[in-house]
Amino acid sequence: MLIHVNQEDRQFHLTNGQISYIFHVMKNGQLGHLYYGKALRNRDDFSHLQVYDVPTGATTHVYADDPAFGLETLRQEYPAYGNSDFREPAISVSKTTANHVPHFTYDSYQLLDGKPRLEGLPATYTEEQHEASTLQITLKDEFLQAELLLNYTIFRDKPAITRSASLKNLGTGELVIDRFMGASLDLPDKDFTMIHLAGTWSRERHVKERKLETGIQSIFSLRGVSSHHHNPFLALQRPEATEHTGEVYGFNFIYSSNFLMQIEVDHYDMARLTVGIHPFGFKWNLKPQASFQSPEVVMVYSDQGLNGMSQAFHTLYREHLIQGQWKKAVRPILINNWEATYFDFNEEKLVEIAKSASQLGIELLVLDDGWFGKRNDDTSSLGDWHVDLNKLPNGLESLAMKITETGMKFGLWFEPEMISPNSELFREHPDWAVGIPGQHYTLGRNQLVLDFSRPEIVDYLYEKMSAIIKQTNLAYIKWDMNRNITEAFSQKLAVHEQGEFFHRYILGVYALYDRLTSEFPNVLFESCAGGGGRFDPGMMYYAPQAWTSDDTDAIERLKIQYGTSFAYPVYSMGSHVSAVPNHQTLRTTPLQTRANTAYFGTFGYELDPVKLTEEERIEIKEQVAFYKQHRELIRDGHFYRLLSPFSKNETAWMVVSQDQSEALIGWYKVLATPNPKKQQTLRLSGITASNMYKVAGSERTYYGDELMNVGLPLPTEFNGVNGGSAERGGDFQSQVFYLQQIEG
């Protein structure tokens, strides 16, 4: 058990030797927070950690005889508003018939080995009971007749804690929930830089930083998806911390719809972090005996800088979020026909691509958008999930067979959550679209959204998709979602229930994913939302990889993949080599650089192999072989960011095997430097100082400490006169190095 309980003083200490999380029951029966950070030794009583002093000036206090006990200055676990705490709360819930300030007081606790699953929601899980311990605290509000359950799980060998909350209505009347966060955390000071990932279509998850200041700072989505614009990730970095050293707290929300992550810094510089479903537009009617479960918040702590934080997320997700065989199986190198043909293809063309790609060693062909209905552009047919016999007159089954005969597996693109106004499905079921009948429907990419809050619609999609999976013996599905949700109303919900729409919608998406992945565990799912518009841990629970961005430009991808790596394992990032000039930026980069960037992800191609020159084919064959040789290392290794594309003309990162016997290093330089420095080196990280390493392709050997402190020598750069002896030069240069330990 990783949890110590002092029953008498009602104190709880979650610790695994790496981190400690401590809280207690305060004298008014509510939970007070005491500490979260690097592990502390356990002791009987931690109550002295509570800051307890009479505040000055106009303030409020709970008891007449104890002016120091005011909720305004006490750190809490799951606060409410309306008492003496004036900060934004974790919970807001009311009766429809009477007024009341929520007052949940401690009732009992329960300890569990392992971690229970959250029904209907993606969440981290354990396979063996010893992998984690769970503490469940029950609080009650007698007036509301409601029970609040707070879940805390600490993992045995990871600096990670997960939290969630659920509320049960024990009374006979309805309760209305207006705000119900997954977690709230009161930190003692504001001495942090907040790091988050922001962007838009084609430039997702750029790293943004700002110092915490008095007031509220937040990131959020109100788009019905986690969004391209803000990822549900946030880090708090101590001023002295770097990529490699110092304290960082990381937070991630396992949810794919509207979210809020905010930090409120108050007048005493305390910082309250709240993470949960965005309360704007949210209202849940909790029927008698019903429960509402919040999605889960992941919290990791690192005293080894931002890389330590990222590695904690990566290992947690690899081992306790990604499910089934995809935890370990190597993922196929794929070729996707989207940028090769867009909507313009036929069976012959696809088989030609498959044959040509198969000769290069590529393992899977993904037929993207345009194979169904009458979809020759993006104005029609979403919802009509039957093959377009004009393009594929022999049907999908025949195509799948012909692709398989080339030695490739076969995958398909779907956009299950959508409906085109110009589709058979819409003509038959206009009420299936999200919106308000008779009023304006906003379009996004010419399409409307199917009402996934309705189980019968989810069932319909399940029938369509499962039939095609069986018919084609499908190996892979790219599940796309190409617009945000507007006029978010369901025709099946009453007016007072519409605040439930967004959450019910995403529960419908999760339910479909759950059914398909359970029935077809061998089908690999890749999530996608106009590129990286839903790259979040909720999706990762079902789909172990995600299309990182529609931007396939190798130089833009440096920023996108670098930012994404803050929270997500590189092996979850779909990253492909595409043709030049690049279709998103019109930039022309060397083929080698395109692969050197794409290697750090789940590798693939997004081009027409038939149009390649013989030289390019030879090069690509080598790339494919190289990736096959190293993909286990990329999947299982520790990822280190070395140089940031956001502050430098150079980017570098590396993956080190867990036993530190091998490493793969990616180094990239955007623009060439005239008359460059003579000896350029790259300082590495995470290898063993006393190990001797050899760099593939060179006879030189180095000790780990030399590589980390002096650096790995970079090949000689063209300087205007060294002509033939220069080993690299020009814009968009890059190099990937493979290090292997040797006997030294």
Ligand code: GLA
């Ligand atoms: C989205 C995806 C692309 C492609 C197109 C097809 O934009 O992100 O990869 O599948 O849809 O329409």
